[in-house]
Amino acid sequence: MADLKLYNTKGGVTELMPRLADAEADVQSIVEGNMEKLLGVRFLASEYSTGPIHGGRIDSLGIDENGAPVIVEYKRGTDAGVINQGLFYLSWLMDHRAEFRHVVRDRLGAAVAAQVLWSAPRLICVAGGFTRYDVHAVREHRRSIDLVRYRFFGNEHIGLETVASVTGHAPATSAACRRASAMASGRRRDSAMKELAAAVEEVLLGLGDGITRVQRKTYCAYQRLRNFACVCPPQQAKLLVYLKADPQEVDLVPGFTRDVTVLGHHGTGDLEVQLRTERDLERAQDLFRLSYTGV
Structure with missing residues (x-):
């Protein structure tokens, strides 16, 4: 996305310069408010607590169109810890399936909760950038991970680019x-x-x-x-x-x-x-x- 140039053609041609968010929360707010359109994921919860023992908060919790549980983590810029942090929360989620089903049932109903696809949980990392080491790392994991780079253009546009997308379980023949x-x-x-x-x-x-x-x-x-x-x-x-x-x-x-x-x-x-x-x-x-x- 670093090479992408976006122009406003109204009244001439004006380039909209790409920029990072002022704060991580700005990205999170936009994605959570439009998660199904942007990521194909139905929003369930924001800043979801993992309890006093784990002592963390999942940025966004969702379920995708195939019924797979989804954790979305955000970083304003490039942060080597975003993948490990997300994988930590993903492991927690797999150990708390009943709790997740309860959230789905309250938000989307019993029918959706009964069809959760536990064989394919996903982690989506939305950040300002990723290193080549990040891209290599996700290919070595046994989880489904998507790395998505964002950029704001002016005050009214956001761009999302999938940098890497891997399926954690072995692909079926x-x-x-x-x-x-x-x-x-x-x-x-x-x-x-x-x-x-x-x-x-x-x-x-x-x-x-x-x-x-x-x-x-x-x-x-x-x-x-x-x-x-x-x-x-x-x-x-x-x-x-x-x-x-x-x-x-x-x-x-x-x-x-x-x-x-x-x-x-x-x-x-x-x-x-x-x-x-x-x-x-x-x-x-x-x-x-x-x-x-x-x-």
Whole structure:
């Protein structure tokens, strides 16, 4: 983001100079007030106390769109301690699951609390900068960690850049992901659907760096900080992919794309793409890219 230049073109061209926040609390306030839009995380609590024994406070507590617990830690500038501090709180959280479920239940209801995904807890560090040692360190941990760099531009703009994003648990192979989905759907896939599912995964993971995958019982999510695609098990010889793209901005084709904004479905995203053949996958690649670049 250091090389990014932002200009105001109203009444001429004026460069908006990037700057750090005056105080860490300024960043925290903006993110907490808009956490779902900025990070794809539903806000639960601010400055959450870990009790008298641990004697700490978690900057922000949340739950992401896949149901994974999320801890967000902030630093005004570059601070080598932010990752270790966040991992300390993440370990505390894993030892206090009932307490976290209670917070979720009070804030979002019993149904959400019952679906917490404990296999994929996340730490998101939002800071003014990270060193190359930070980036290397997160790749060595067994936790899911996102490093997000911020900058303010003028008084009305903020920019966020994902510096590193890693999945802590060992990535499932394509076959393992398909087997989990097959168990959830309760039926076998034929060879054509297996090949199509593998091709879809290859395309989604190949869209860029830092893409992580989260396996749930009813869908497999692909995310770059936030979900951009969710793939459901095959039904009636087709794969359903849900994308974070505005259906109003897409030419919908019956039998291929559908607006599901007001329809219930597994996964996240308002645009449904139906894939039956490799040809459908070729047609869908521009939509995949649209969703990926939009999150």
